[in-house]
Amino acid sequence: MIYDANTWIGHWPFRALPRRSARELLDQMDKHGIEKALVGSLHGLFYKDAHEANHELVQEIQGHRDRLLPCAVLNPTYYGWQDDLRQCREEYGTPVLRLVPDYHGYALTDACTTELISAAHALNMRVALIDRVVDPRGRHPLDPGREAKRDQISAVLSRFPQERFLMLNFSGLVPSGTSDGQRNLYDITRILGGNGLRLEREITKHGAKHFVVGSTMLLRYGKPAYLALEKCQLDPQQRAAVEHGNLTELVPELAG
Amino acid sequence: MIIDCHGHCSIDGSYALSADDMVRSLDLYGVDRICCSAPISAGETSPDRVRRNNDLILASMARHPKRIQGYCFVNPGYAQATQDEITRCVVDGGMIGVKLYHQYTICDPVQYPLIERCIELGVPILMHAGYPAAPELRESQPRLSTGEHFAEIGKRYPEATLICGHIGGGGDWERQIKGLREVPTVFLDTSGSVIDAGMIERCVRDLGSERLLFACDGSMARGVGKMLDADITPEQRQAIFSDNILSILARRKV
Numbered sequence: 001m002i003y004d005a006n007t008w009i010g011h012w013p014f015r016a017l018p019r020r021s022a023r024e025l026l027d028q029m030d031k032h033g034i035e036k037a038l039v040g041s042l043h044g045l046f047y048k049d050a051h052e053a054n055h056e057l058v059q060e061i062q063g064h065r066d067r068l069l070p071c072a073v074l075n076p077t078y079y080g081w082q083d084d085l086r087q088c089r090e091e092y093g094t095p096v097l098r099l100v101p102d103y104h105g106y107a108l109t110d111a112c113t114t115e116l117i118s119a120a121h122a123l124n125m126r127v128a129l130i131d132r133v134v135d136p137r138g139r140h141p142l143d144p145g146r147e148a149k150r151d152q153i154s155a156v157l158s159r160f161p162q163e164r165f166l167m168l169n170f171s172g173l174v175p176s177g178t179s180d181g182q183r184n185l186y187d188i189t190r191i192l193g194g195n196g197l198r199l200e201r202e203i204t205k206h207g208a209k210h211f212v213v214g215s216t217m218l219l220r221y222g223k224p225a226y227l228a229l230e231k232c233q234l235d236p237q238q239r240a241a242v243e244h245g246n247l248t249e250l251v252p253e254l255a256g
Numbered sequence: 257m258i259i260d261c262h263g264h265c266s267i268d269g270s271y272a273l274s275a276d277d278m279v280r281s282l283d284l285y286g287v288d289r290i291c292c293s294a295p296i297s298a299g300e301t302s303p304d305r306v307r308r309n310n311d312l313i314l315a316s317m318a319r320h321p322k323r324i325q326g327y328c329f330v331n332p333g334y335a336q337a338t339q340d341e342i343t344r345c346v347v348d349g350g351m352i353g354v355k356l357y358h359q360y361t362i363c364d365p366v367q368y369p370l371i372e373r374c375i376e377l378g379v380p381i382l383m384h385a386g387y388p389a390a391p392e393l394r395e396s397q398p399r400l401s402t403g404e405h406f407a408e409i410g411k412r413y414p415e416a417t418l419i420c421g422h423i424g425g426g427g428d429w430e431r432q433i434k435g436l437r438e439v440p441t442v443f444l445d446t447s448g449s450v451i452d453a454g455m456i457e458r459c460v461r462d463l464g465s466e467r468l469l470f471a472c473d474g475s476m477a478r479g480v481g482k483m484l485d486a487d488i489t490p491e492q493r494q495a496i497f498s499d500n501i502l503s504i505l506a507r508r509k510v
Contacts, residue, residue, distance in 0.1 A: 015430070018454035018487075135450055137426030138389050193449070195263075195273055195281040196476030221451045224481030231284050231477070 002226065003036045003244040003254055004029070005128075006168045006187045006214030009060060010042035010053070014140035019218045022060045022068060028217055029067070032226050035244070036254055038096055040071040042219065045103040045133070045145075050075045051084040058092045069253055071096040071128065075104035076112035082119060089123040095253040096166065098128040102145045108152040114159060121163055126250055128166040129153060131190070133219075150174065157184065164250055168214060173206055185246055187214020192228045200232040208238035212247040257498040260290040260479070262382060262421060262447045262471030265324065267315035272474065275316035279323050285480045287472075291501075292316060293327035293355035295384065301359055303337035306330060310345050317350065327355035327382055332370045339373060346379055347510050353380040353417075362401040362418065363409040371409070371416050378509035380417040382445070386427040393427075403435020410439025417443070417504055422473050424448025424482070429455060433462050440467070443504070446496065447471035451478045456486035465492035469501050 009025050011017070019028065022039070029037060039061065044053025050073045061068040072088040074081050074097060088094040097120045101108055108129070117127050132147045139145065153174050157165065164183040167174065171190045188211055191199050203211055213229060215222040229242060248254045260282070264272035271294045273281065282290055294309035306329060313326040328345035330338040345351045354374055360366050362383045374381050385401040388394045406420050420436060423429045425448035436442055446456060446468055459468055465488065472479025483493060 015452065016454070018457065135426055136390065137386075137393055138428055138450060138452075140389060192477040193475060195278065195472070195474050196285055196480075197273075197277065197281055199477070218453055220453050221455075221482045221485040223485035224451050224478040227285075227481040227484070228477035 001244050002034045002213050003247045004034050004215050004217070004222075005038050005166060005185070005212045005247050006189060007037040007039045007217045008042045008219050009039055009057070010044070012042050012219060013046060014143055017218060022064055025218055026064060026067065028222055032222050034222070034226070036067050036069070038071050038251065039068050040073060040098050044073040045100050049078060050104065051081070051087075054084070054088055054092065054094070058094075065093075069096070069251070070094045071098045072125075073098050073100055074116065075106070076110070076116035077104065077106050081116065085116070085119055085123065085125075089125055093253070094125065095251050096126050096128055098130060098168070100130060100133070100145075103133075108148070108156050113156075117156070117160060121160070126164065126166055128168050129156065130168045131170040133169070166212075166250065169216065172202070173210060184210070185212045185250055186210055187212050188229060188242070189214045189216050189220075189225050192224055196228060196231060199228045200234070203232060203234065203238065203242065208234065208241040209246060211242045213243060258287045258470065259498045259501050260287050260447075260472050261419070261469045261501045262445045262473045263290040263292045264294060264474060265290075265292045265316050266294055266312035267319060268312070271309065271312055275319050275324060278316070279320050281476050282323060285476045287476070287480070288498075289323055289325060291325045291327060291352055291382075293329050293382070295329040295355055295357040296331070297357055301331040301333075303331075303334050303341070306337070306341060307344075310341065313351070314345065314349050326351040327353050329355045329357070330370065331359045332356070332366045333359060335366075335369060338370055342370075342373055342377075346377060352505060352508075353382060355382050357384045358397050358400045361399050361405045363405045363412070364399070367409070371413050375413065375416050376509070378417075378507040380419055380443075380504050382419040383421055385421045385432070386425045387431045388427045403432040405435075406442050407435050407438040410442045414439075414441045416441070417507060419443045419445055419469060421445055422448035422471070423459060424450035424452075424455060424475075424478070425473065426450055430458070433459060436467075437462055443467050443469050443500070445469045445471040445473075446483065447473035447475065447479050449475045449478055451482045456482055457488060460486075460488050460492055465495045466500060468496045469504075470497045
């Protein structure tokens with residue numbers, strides 16, 4: 001039983017994607033034996049009013065809520081985000097908020113970001129930080145996305161020492177700046193190097209409790225992440241933790 | 257059978273994975289053979305240093321003769337040393353071909369004697385290649401070979417066996433494919449850490465599966481994973497996994 005913490009549907013303006021819809025994501029999940037996924041809207045990164053993408057996302061996955069749970073994208077510099085966040089949580093049942101500061105024109109250390117994260121936590125939503133959406137070597141010149149600044153990531157983690165974050169598309173663990181550096185969960189999608197031998201080493205070194213499955217479908221192929229995990233030598237408890245246990249603990253709505 | 261046509265290792269782990277770890281990785285991912293090199297990507301590229309790097313591959317081949325094959329890395333700026341090293345490593349040492357990095361583009365005239373030698377021997381040339389989308393990244397590798405460079409050299413030497421390296425090596429891979437469309441004799445390897453959805457299908461659509469060679473370039477999970485995931489036929493997958501590289505190896509005249 002595998003839950004994927006890092007999937008997307010929708011349009012990407014800089015490249016033709018072969019698949020974009022919820023139905024196509026489900027087809028891919030079936031192909032790879034993935035039971036459930038957290039999913040966000042790709043084009044929500046580009047809307048002036050990001051919340052319009054949240055409406056569309058919820059509509060798109062309607063009828064598939066047993067397998068797909070929505071992740072909201074919101075811009076804390078945009079008027080009315082407080083009401084939008086509340087609607088995401090209370091009306092749409094959205095358990096996770098993904099932050100995309102480069103695409104929405106703010107910094108993780110801005111006061112408005114702190115306010116948004118605090119508001120999300122107050123509504124019992126989990127917050128996902130994303131190291132990067134695309135590889136900088138292939139980034140379109142008009143794509144504003146960059147790799148997250150480590151000092152800003154560390155600052156956010158330190159500012160919320162009691163909270164657990166979902167860390168997506170990071171190439172390794174980020175020191176949290178607190179004595180308990182074990183609370184955040186990292187998806188495995190960028191920990192596949194070392195000719196396929198690195199993921200097992202990282203899980204052995206840091207412990208299975210830090211990792212969750214993440215593929216970045218439908219932006220990228222899903223199989224590499226799933227294959228790398230399949231090839232890891234893990235005991236049944238470790239495997240269950242990475243495949244679904246850790247994520248379900250952070251996002252209990254997945255168990256529903 | 258699965259053959260990875262673009263990898264890096266060394267006998268002792270001083271360059272990329274050790275030969276033993278490489279074989280462990282091959283076993284884990286079900287890959288039968290790998291073609292490795294030890295190119296110099298930065299700093300001095302003297303004939304002495306080139307020979308030392310190629311020795312790492314020759315020793316790896318000797319340790320795992322059924323699993324690791326070698327490419328001879330050269331800096332074509334040293335013309336005579338390049339010819340001597342090809343004799344030492346390819347003709348006498350059993351390496352399968354030549355590996356070039358970004359010391360010069362593939363279409364630079366300095367490459368002509370080397371290409372003509374490889375035509376004579378019937379062996380392939382694997383070239384580090386890419387088109388970084390960001391200008392600052394292009395400036396960091398000013399002699400990086402692009403699809404356009406391959407188009408030029410492929411027209412000059414249609415009888416050469418040229419392999420454009422790692423379509424997923426990072427950069428504008430769509431642009432690379434468009435350059436290669438003009439030269440049906442040039443092959444493209446599938447390696448690299450970039451696993452953008454649709455990449456393999458686009459290569460097959462625009463170039464044909466007969467021009468693609470499976471490879472990982474150090475990203476075994478991604479390299480194997482994207483090949484298994486791609487929406488292509490079993491026949492196309494088999495051609496890419498091994499048939500095409502086997503036909504290239506059969507061209508050898510020495």
